[in-house]
Amino acid sequence: MVPVAIFGRTSTQEQDYQRQVVDMRKIADKNEYEVVSIITEKISGAKSNEERLGIQRLIEEAKIGMFEKILVTEVSRLGRSTLETLKLVEELHSYGVSIYLHDLKTETLNDEGEMNMQTEMMLHMLSLFSKNERRLTIERIKSGMAQARANGTHCGRYKGTTEAKEKFLSKYNKVIDGLKRGFSVRECVKLYNVSLGTVAKVRKYIKEDLDVLEAA
Structure with a gap:
């Protein structure tokens, strides 16, 4: 077979x-x-x-x-x-x-x-058709948002609503543990079923905290 x-x-x-x-x-x-x-x-x-x-x-x-x-x-x-x-x-x-x-x-x-x-x-x-379809979709979204703004409707996050680092990290304890144990970003994505961007952001925050401790 x-x-x-x-x-x-x-x-x-x-x-x-x-x-x-x-x-x-x-x-x-x-x-x-x-x-x-x-x-x-x-x-x-x-x-x-x-x-x-x-x-x-x-x-x-x-x-x-x-x-x-x-x-x-x-x-x-x-x-x-x-x-x-x-x-x-x-x-x-x-x-x-x-x-x-x-x-x-x-x-x-x-x-x-x-x-x-x-x-x-x-x-x-x-x-090429698939790529063009995606381009048209993005253009329609941008056009809709522009029209909404023209009509006085707010689009996107409001200022000051960005999620706090501590709150964000509290949702991904397993990812933090995996990174600290030496797993790569891609391994964490697969192991914990989260996006590549999320794991990269967790790693960035962890590195920032380590840099602060080393500088203290």
Whole structure:
């Protein structure tokens, strides 16, 4: 049986990627593939590949030859940044791993391990469309906020409402403990199910406190 991985992604914690996994399991069963890895993440596809733990795990497992194919519902699950998505596809191809895109009913590599021109063009176009969609969304949000301000509506935090450092740190005792025990930021993200930005902020505050103690 051909070993395959299933990859699923949602942009927010509230969204559910289980539908993606179920659909790809059906494809695997239909083609008699062996699912050896299921990798999921909840993070914006606009983030860099280095910031995404799911993508990093996907690359690591591809590199050691755990699977021959990756099953995804659509190219935007891999990413919404044109450059990052194409970098990812090229790296996976360098390990001989093909990507099955369910919405296109096609794979990125043929039986000879080569990318055909049609698939290459579609990947470029779809990635560009995804990036353009994100740009338009951001523009609509900015336009809406500008209109709200013009109408006298306040947007964003009010002055003086920034969360106090002590209150912020009190919510992440496990992260603090993990950092003090020597875990990296990415390890803490995975272990404690918090965002990369949150762990980075906790680490920054801890370092500030240590600097103050050393200077005293």
